[in-house]
Amino acid sequence: MSAVPVPAPATRAWAVAGLLGAAALAALPFFANPYLVATGLTLLMWLALTQSWCLLSKLTGYVSLGHVVFYGLGAYLVVVTWQSWPLPLAIAAAGALAALFAALIGLPVLRVRGPYFVILTFGIAELVKYSILAAEAASGTASRILFGAPDLIVIYFAMFALAAAATLLLVVVGRSRFGHGLRSLRENEEAAETLGVPVVRYKLLAFVLSAAIPGMVGAVMALRSTYFVVGQVFDPMISVTAIAMALLGGGDDTRGPILGTLFLFIVSEVLWIRAPLAYMLILGAVLAGFVLVAPGGILGLLDSRRARGASGA
Amino acid sequence: MSSIVDTLLSGQLLFAALVTGSLYALVALGLNLVYGTLRMLNVAHGDVVMLGAYGAYWAFSVGGISPIVAAPAVAALGALAGLAVHRGLVRRLFATAGAGSTRLEGNSLLLFFGLSIILQNAAALAFTPNARGLAYWTEVYHLGNVAMTGNRIAALVIAGATCIAVAALLGRSLLGLSMRAVIEKREAATIVGIDVDRVQAISFALGFATAALAGALVSMLEQISPFTGFPFTIAAFIVIILGGLGNLFAGLGAALLLGALETYGVALTSANMRSVLLYGAFVAALLLFPKGLFARRARAA
Numbered sequence A: 001m002s003a004v005p006v007p008a009p010a011t012r013a014w015a016v017a018g019l020l021g022a023a024a025l026a027a028l029p030f031f032a033n034p035y036l037v038a039t040g041l042t043l044l045m046w047l048a049l050t051q052s053w054c055l056l057s058k059l060t061g062y063v064s065l066g067h068v069v070f071y072g073l074g075a076y077l078v079v080v081t082w083q084s085w086p087l088p089l090a091i092a093a094a095g096a097l098a099a100l101f102a103a104l105i106g107l108p109v110l111r112v113r114g115p116y117f118v119i120l121t122f123g124i125a126e127l128v129k130y131s132i133l134a135a136e137a138a139s140g141t142a143s144r145i146l147f148g149a150p151d152l153i154v155i156y157f158a159m160f161a162l163a164a165a166a167t168l169l170l171v172v173v174g175r176s177r178f179g180h181g182l183r184s185l186r187e188n189e190e191a192a193e194t195l196g197v198p199v200v201r202y203k204l205l206a207f208v209l210s211a212a213i214p215g216m217v218g219a220v221m222a223l224r225s226t227y228f229v230v231g232q233v234f235d236p237m238i239s240v241t242a243i244a245m246a247l248l249g250g251g252d253d254t255r256g257p258i259l260g261t262l263f264l265f266i267v268s269e270v271l272w273i274r275a276p277l278a279y280m281l282i283l284g285a286v287l288a289g290f291v292l293v294a295p296g297g298i299l300g301l302l303d304s305r306r307a308r309g310a311s312g313a
Numbered sequence B: 001m002s003s004i005v006d007t008l009l010s011g012q013l014l015f016a017a018l019v020t021g022s023l024y025a026l027v028a029l030g031l032n033l034v035y036g037t038l039r040m041l042n043v044a045h046g047d048v049v050m051l052g053a054y055g056a057y058w059a060f061s062v063g064g065i066s067p068i069v070a071a072p073a074v075a076a077l078g079a080l081a082g083l084a085v086h087r088g089l090v091r092r093l094f095a096t097a098g099a100g101s102t103r104l105e106g107n108s109l110l111l112f113f114g115l116s117i118i119l120q121n122a123a124a125l126a127f128t129p130n131a132r133g134l135a136y137w138t139e140v141y142h143l144g145n146v147a148m149t150g151n152r153i154a155a156l157v158i159a160g161a162t163c164i165a166v167a168a169l170l171g172r173s174l175l176g177l178s179m180r181a182v183i184e185k186r187e188a189a190t191i192v193g194i195d196v197d198r199v200q201a202i203s204f205a206l207g208f209a210t211a212a213l214a215g216a217l218v219s220m221l222e223q224i225s226p227f228t229g230f231p232f233t234i235a236a237f238i239v240i241i242l243g244g245l246g247n248l249f250a251g252l253g254a255a256l257l258l259g260a261l262e263t264y265g266v267a268l269t270s271a272n273m274r275s276v277l278l279y280g281a282f283v284a285a286l287l288l289f290p291k292g293l294f295a296r297r298a299r300a301a
Helices: A007-031 A032-059 A066-079 A086-110 A114-139 A150-177 A176-189 A190-196 A199-222 A236-249 A253-273 A278-291 A297-309 B002-009 B012-038 B047-061 B067-097 B102-127 B150-172 B174-184 B186-193 B196-221 B229-241 B248-268 B273-288
Strands: A144-145 A227-229 B140-143 B146-149
Touching: A007 A032, A007 A150, A007 A253, A007 B150, A032 A150, A032 A176, A032 A199, A066 A114, A066 A199, A066 A236, A086 A114, A086 A199, A114 A236, A114 A253, A114 B047, A114 B273, A150 A176, A150 A199, A150 A253, A150 B002, A150 B186, A176 A190, A176 A199, A190 A199, A236 A253, A236 A278, A236 A297, A236 B102, A253 A278, A253 A297, A278 B067, A278 B102, B002 B012, B002 B248, B012 B047, B012 B146, B012 B150, B012 B174, B012 B196, B012 B229, B012 B248, B047 B067, B047 B102, B047 B196, B047 B229, B067 B102, B067 B150, B067 B196, B102 B229, B140 B150, B140 B248, B146 B150, B150 B174, B150 B196, B150 B248, B174 B186, B186 B196, B229 B248, B229 B273
Parallel strands: none
Antiparallel strands: A144 A227, B140 B146
């Protein structure tokens, strides 16, 4: 009779699947070859970035098209302090730098709403990229070679920790009073403020929290390549890919990013090396297509199927 | 030191600033129409410029046709593409998201971003990602101590004339009047019997046509690649934010200002600073006018 889907067993199934996936990823380096470990590392990187992006953009509706700026700043800090700072300190400092940058620009930037916020964040990321490029050109450093980076296994587990932290952070925030406040301001900022939600403080906090982990992710990923180029760690396609993954997944909890990341990751693993341009075409089509056909993402499709199934055909 | 001052005061930089500014004005004009009548930020707008540039390039290098002769045909193709995008994508987006909904603006942005990625990479697949250029009408003319190539003079004249013609058309005709009515208040325009859908379709056609025309002019002036378009999108955004929505003459002034900022800024610093200046102006303009220059009234349901 009822068209309402039954949530309880489904939620438990999601949790079990998530824990099994996490266990598999944790065990991966002990039996897989280095190529597979490197692939898993990329998957974890996207997961950490997408979950962090969702903390700001899915919960508040402020769609950031410039999250790569935090990633790039973190990577840049590690490279600049290479072999003068101990690595764990540099990685922690990368997270702090990204959070600090978000805190500094947050107040004026979060006054800008809707599509203007989207293009503003994009512009800021490009401005930071070109400023650093101009400074590097003026000082005569075009690229750097890093010697003595840690072992792949160490990098892998650092990224595993970051992906787990980003996921847990979104779970905790999403269920908290803070998270409900963010959702309320997403629906109607003025109404939320009238009801006593500290809108400005909440937005700023979400922005800072969503910046810290991408900063550390950038720092860890900088260790993977021995050859460092500024343009690469500030590539806008990093932001776009994270958004595409989140949109593909749908919803505003941790399940969407996991589904979307897995889906697009598999597509890219199949296509990226063989046909990079075709991969970019598919990425663009995924963005445009999901907006037109399935604005609710994979989760939206699953839910509507479940709802149809429950209504009994 | 004095040589820098001489360069700054010479007419040479002023001419360069005018050429850049008039191209920005032409590109921004089309973006302004589309954003004004639909409230959608078309981030793929610069890619239409890029495609127009390729159209003129191929007409020249395969058929030997002058870019100035090819420009009207390229603009006509642009108009058709604009109609196709309006029919195929925008109407559909209105259908799924619902006109006037808050999600619409964000969703349309992602849609156009996807379109932009598709256009750039399709162009890279079809034409290779390498930059290419054509040499047409490079004869140098002198006016006082200012040296000008024929192609730059032509670009300045055509872009300037088109901007003024479109602005005059919108200022005087019934179509222009209904377009401005839709820009100012879409719901009220519907009530007084304006066919909003038709006005939006015409805006898309006109916007894409002027962008493609600008592309044909760009092909004469600089090297083009599949990724040439995006800086034009950014420049056009700055112009709209500074000049105001639907205000085409103020947009012209803002475009010339941006052209001057870029030309003189690069002359004073270095070519590395071009993108820094462009994005710096962009971020500053958005922070100073957080909702665009026209603070939008909350639209009643």
